[in-house]
Amino acid sequence: xxxxxxxxxxxxxxxxxxxxxxxxxxxxxxxxxxxxxxxxxxxxxxxxxxxxxxxxxxxxxxxxxxxxxxxxxxxxxxxxxxxxxxxxxxxxxxxxxxxxxxxxxxxxxxxxxxxxxxxxxxxxxxxxxxxxxxxxxxxxxxxxxxxxxxxxxxxxxxxxxxxxxxxxxxxxxxxxxxxxxxxxxxxxxxxxxxxxxxxxxxxxxxxxxxxxxxxxxxxxxxxxxxxxxxxxxxxxxxxxxxxxxxxxxxxxxxxxxxxxxxxxxxxxxxxxxxxxxxxxxxxxxxxxxxxxxxxxxxxxxxxxxxxxxxxxxxxxxxxxxxxxxxxxxxxxxxxxxxxxxxxxxxxxxxxxxxxxxxxxxxxxxxxxxxxxxxxxxxxxxxxxxxxxxxxxxxxxxxxxxxxxxxxxxxxxxxxxxxxxxxxxxxxxxxxxxxxxxxxxxxxxxxxxxxxxxxxxxxxxxxxxxxxxxxxxxxxxxxxxxxxxxxxxxxxxxxxxxxx
Amino acid sequence: xxxxxxxxxxxxxxxxxxxxxxxxxxxxxxxxxxxxxxxxxxxxxxxxxxxxxxxxxxxxxxxxxxxxxxxxxxxxxxxxxxxxxxxxxxxxxxxxxxxxxxxxxxxxxxxxxxxxxxxxxxxxxxxxxxxxxxxxxxxxxxxxxxxxxxxxxxxxxxxxxxxxxxxxxxxxxxxxxxxxxxxxxxxxxxxxxxxxxxxxxxxxxxxxxxxxxxxxxxxxxxxxxxxxxxxxxxxxxxxxxxxxxxxxxxxxxxxxxxxxxxxxxxxxxxxxxxxxxxxxxxxxxxxxxxxxxxxxxxxxxxxxxxxxxxxxxxxxxxxxx
Numbered sequence: 001x002x003x004x005x006x007x008x009x010x011x012x013x014x015x016x017x018x019x020x021x022x023x024x025x026x027x028x029x030x031x032x033x034x035x036x037x038x039x040x041x042x043x044x045x046x047x048x049x050x051x052x053x054x055x056x057x058x059x060x061x062x063x064x065x066x067x068x069x070x071x072x073x074x075x076x077x078x079x080x081x082x083x084x085x086x087x088x089x090x091x092x093x094x095x096x097x098x099x100x101x102x103x104x105x106x107x108x109x110x111x112x113x114x115x116x117x118x119x120x121x122x123x124x125x126x127x128x129x130x131x132x133x134x135x136x137x138x139x140x141x142x143x144x145x146x147x148x149x150x151x152x153x154x155x156x157x158x159x160x161x162x163x164x165x166x167x168x169x170x171x172x173x174x175x176x177x178x179x180x181x182x183x184x185x186x187x188x189x190x191x192x193x194x195x196x197x198x199x200x201x202x203x204x205x206x207x208x209x210x211x212x213x214x215x216x217x218x219x220x221x222x223x224x225x226x227x228x229x230x231x232x233x234x235x236x237x238x239x240x241x242x243x244x245x246x247x248x249x250x251x252x253x254x255x256x257x258x259x260x261x262x263x264x265x266x267x268x269x270x271x272x273x274x275x276x277x278x279x280x281x282x283x284x285x286x287x288x289x290x291x292x293x294x295x296x297x298x299x300x301x302x303x304x305x306x307x308x309x310x311x312x313x314x315x316x317x318x319x320x321x322x323x324x325x326x327x328x329x330x331x332x333x334x335x336x337x338x339x340x341x342x343x344x345x346x347x348x349x350x351x352x353x354x355x356x357x358x359x360x361x362x363x364x365x366x367x368x369x370x371x372x373x374x375x376x377x378x379x380x381x382x383x384x385x386x387x388x389x390x391x392x393x394x395x396x397x398x399x400x401x402x403x404x405x406x407x408x409x410x411x412x413x414x415x416x417x418x419x420x421x422x423x424x425x426x427x428x429x430x431x432x433x434x435x436x437x438x439x440x441x442x443x444x445x446x447x448x449x450x451x452x453x454x455x456x457x458x459x460x461x462x463x464x465x466x467x468x469x470x471x472x473x474x475x476x477x478x479x480x481x482x483x484x485x486x487x488x489x490x491x492x493x494x495x496x497x498x499x
Numbered sequence: 500x501x502x503x504x505x506x507x508x509x510x511x512x513x514x515x516x517x518x519x520x521x522x523x524x525x526x527x528x529x530x531x532x533x534x535x536x537x538x539x540x541x542x543x544x545x546x547x548x549x550x551x552x553x554x555x556x557x558x559x560x561x562x563x564x565x566x567x568x569x570x571x572x573x574x575x576x577x578x579x580x581x582x583x584x585x586x587x588x589x590x591x592x593x594x595x596x597x598x599x600x601x602x603x604x605x606x607x608x609x610x611x612x613x614x615x616x617x618x619x620x621x622x623x624x625x626x627x628x629x630x631x632x633x634x635x636x637x638x639x640x641x642x643x644x645x646x647x648x649x650x651x652x653x654x655x656x657x658x659x660x661x662x663x664x665x666x667x668x669x670x671x672x673x674x675x676x677x678x679x680x681x682x683x684x685x686x687x688x689x690x691x692x693x694x695x696x697x698x699x700x701x702x703x704x705x706x707x708x709x710x711x712x713x714x715x716x717x718x719x720x721x722x723x724x725x726x727x728x729x730x731x732x733x734x735x736x737x738x739x740x741x742x743x744x745x746x747x748x749x750x751x752x753x754x755x756x757x758x759x760x761x762x763x764x765x766x767x768x769x770x771x772x773x774x775x776x777x778x779x780x781x782x783x784x785x786x787x788x789x790x791x792x793x794x795x796x797x798x799x800x801x802x803x804x805x806x807x808x809x810x811x812x813x814x815x816x817x818x819x820x
Contacts, residue, residue, distance in 0.1 A: 300701060324704025338702045341695035343762040352692055353703065355685040363683025 010057035018044040031192040036212035037425035038395035078152035082165040088137035093119035126150040142174035162193040246433035248440035250277040256445035262306030264296045267469035274445045281460025282449040289469040298330035333419035347387035353406040376405035397428035414445040516771040531785045547777040548666035552725035554748040556718035558769035564761025565621040569629035571744030574726030582645035582736025592652045603723020611715025615708040645736040656732025694761030
C-alpha cells in the first residue's frame with residue numbers, strides 16, 4: 001500500500017465537476033509528477049490532499065487512515081505554493097519558523113539567538129546562501145524559493161511534500177539547487193509531488209506520474225516507461241507537434257525601433273534594432289536586466305540616458321500612456337501584479353482596452369462592449385463560464401490569453417512579451433507562439449523575453465543575450481548552438497570578444 | 500441553467516445591501532407608527548442628504564483605494580467660508596456658495612497633489628490636512644457661528660419640492676452623475692482599474708496620477724457642496740459642521756459593498772449603506788433610547804451589519820467554489 005492514496009476522488013462545484021474518480025498512489029522515497037494543463041484539476045486535488053477543501057466523493061488515505069476522520073494526518077502533508085508566500089519585511093530565520101508555536105519557538109518571548117542558530121542548520125541543509133538575519137525582501141528569488149521549501153520541512157511530521165511549479169521563476173542553475181534539495185529529501189524517505197509544465201525537469205526528477213485532464217485521471221505509471229510526446233499527448237488529449245518552429249516566415253525588413261545607448265538603474269549602454277517581420281528574442285539569467293530594459297523602453301521605469309526611435313521618430317521615454325498611445329505595449333511576466341484587475345470581470349478586464357471603440361455619446365455601450373469582448377474571447381479561445389466571471393477565477397493560461405487578446409485589439413506597432421508562457425500549459429503555449437508569429441508576419445515588431453532557451457530557439461528569428469545589465473551577444477537563431485548561447489548568457493563568451 | 504437561491508446576490512452585489520435596507524425599513528415601519536409619517540421620512544431624507552454627499556465622495560476615493568479623512572472638515576471650512584463671503588464681505592449669496600465649492604475643490608487638489616507627487620498614504624496625509632483645515636476654520640471663526648445667512652439661499656437647505664427635501668434631490672443628482680461617470684465612462688473604468696491594480700493600470704497606459712488627482716478634486720468639491728448646503732439648512736455657518744461626517748460615510752461605503760482596499764463597489768451601494776445607518780439612527784430616536792446609549796446601539800448595529808455581510812459573502816463563495 002502506498003503512503004498517500006486517493007480512491008475515486010471527486011469534487012463538484014455548482015455547474016462544474018472539477019474532479020471525478022481520481023485514483024492516486026504516492027509512494028515514499030519517490031518523486032511523483034502531477035501533470036495536466038491549466039484547469040485540469042491539479043489545484044483542486046492538491047487542496048483536498050492538504051485538507052483545505054473537502055471531496056464530494058471518494059476518499060483520501062494517509063498511511064492507510066482517512067484524514068477526514070483524523071485531521072492530524074494532514075500534518076504529514078506539506079504544500080509549497082507556486083507563488084512566493086513569505087513575509088518580505090521579516091528575517092529569513094523568522095520566516096523559517098513562523099508560526100513560532102509550531103516549531104517550538106513559542107512562549108511569551110522569542111529567543112532570536114536560538115532562532116538564528118537553528119535557522120543556520122536548515123539553511124546549510126537546503127543550500128541557502130542568505131544570512132538568517134537578512135530580510136527576505138533582500139535575498140535572491142532562488143533563495144526565497146528554497147526558503148519556502150525549507151519552511152515546509154520545519155514540520156517534523158512531514159512525509160509528503162507537494163511542490164507546485166517550484167522552478168517557474170528560476171534559471172537552469174538555480175533549478176539544480178532545488179533538485180539537490182529534492183534528492184536529499186527523497187533519501188530521507190519523504191515523498192515529493194512535483195507539479196511542473198517544464199518537460200525536461202519532469203523527465204529529470206520524476207519517478208512516477210499521474211496525468212489529469214478535465215478533472216479525470218487519464219494516465220499514470222513510471223516516468224521511465226513514457227516518452228515526452230506521449231506525456232504531452234496525454235495532457236492535451238491530442239497530438240501537438242512540440243518540435244514545431246514558430247519563426248516568422250517573412251523576409252526581415254527595415255528597423256521599426258532603434259534603441260541607442262539606453263541606460264537605467266540596472267543596465268547600461270543597451271543598443272539594438274528591432275526590424276519588421278522578425279521576432280527578436282532576449283535571453284539571459286533572471287536579474288540580467290532584460291525586463292528592466294523593456295520596462296524602460298515602455299516608460300514604466302525611468303531611463304538615465306540613451307534614446308529610442310520608433311519608425312524613425314524620437315520616442316518619448318518615461319510615460320506609459322504616451323507609449324500606449326504611440327502603439328507600444330508591454331506584457332509583463334508578472335501577470336498578477338502588472339496584468340489583470342483581479343476583482344473585475346473578464347469583460348471589464350478586456351473591455352478596458354476597447355473603450356475607444358465601445359464608448360459613444362451616451363457612455364460605454366453595453367451591447368458594443370459585449371460584442372467586442374465576445375469576439376476576443378472567441379478569437380483567442382479563452383475558456384470561461386461567461387464574460388461576467390471575475391478574471392481571478394480563470395486559469396493562468398486563460399488570463400494570459402485575455403491579456404494578449406486585449407493587447408491585440410489596440411493594434412500595436414511594437415509588442416514586448418516578457419515571459420509570456422510562464423506557468424502556462426503546453427497547448428496554450430503553442431497558441432501564444434502562433435499569435436506572436438502571426439503578428440510578426442503582419443509587420444508588428446515583436447520582442448520576446450524568455451528564460452527558456454527552447455522557447456527562444458523555437459520562436460525568435462534573432463536572439464540577443466544579456467548578462468549583468470549588458471548585451472553580450474546577438475545571434476541568428478538558426479545557426480547558433482546552445483553552447484554559444486549559454487556562454488553569452490553567463491557572460492563568458494562576451495568577455496573574450498571585448499578583449 | 501440552474502438557479503441557486505442566493506445566486507442573484509452573487510451576480511449583483513447591490514442586491515444584498517438593497518435587501519438589507521428594505522428589511523430594516525419594513526421592520527422600522529412595523530415597530531413604530533411614527534416611522535412612515537411624511538414628516539419623519541423627510542427628516543430622514545434631509546439628514547441623509549448631507550452624510551450622503553460625503554458618502555458619494557468617500558466611496559469614489561475608496562474605489563481608487565484611497566481614503567480622505569479631511570472631507571468632513573473640508574465641508575465645515577467651506578461652509579463657514581461661504582458664510583463669511585456672503586455675510587461679512589457682502590458677496591452675492593449664490594456666488595459665495597459657488598466660490599466655497601471651488602474652495603472645496605482646491606482643498607481636494609491640495610490633498611491629491613501631495614498624495615500623487617510625494618506618493619503619500621492618503622489616510623495618514625488627510626489626518627494631517629484635516630488638522631490644518633479644521634484649525635483654519637477655528638482661526639477664521641474663533642468658534643463662533645456666523646449668523647444672518649440670506650433667506651433666498653436657505654431654500655437649498657430647508658426647502659421641499661413636491662414634499663421631497665431639496666438637499667436630498669441635490670444628493671440624488673450628484674449620485675446620478677457619479678454613477679454615470681463610474682459605470683458608463685472610460686474615466687470610471689480607469690478608476691476601478693486603478694483600485695484593482697495601480698501598476699497594471701500604468702502598464703495599460705492609463706494616466707493613473709491624473710485620475711487620482713481629479714477624483715480628489717471632485718471629492719473636495721462635493722464635500723464643499725455638502726458644507727454649503729448645511730449652512731443653507733441651518734441658516735447659520737456653524738464651525739462644527741462636518742464633525743460627524745468622517746466615520747459614518749466610511750462605514751456606509753463598506754456596508755454598501757465598497758472595499759477599503761479599493762477596486763469594488765459603487766456610490767449607489769454606499770448610499771444604500773448610508774440609508775441603513777440613517778434609518779437605524781432614526782428608529783433609535785423614535786424608540787426614545789437614551790441619548791447616552793445611542794452611540795452604543797448604532798455602533799453595534801453597524802458591527803452586526805458588516806459581520807452579517809462578511810459571513811454571507813464567505814458562505815456564497817464556498818457555494819461557488
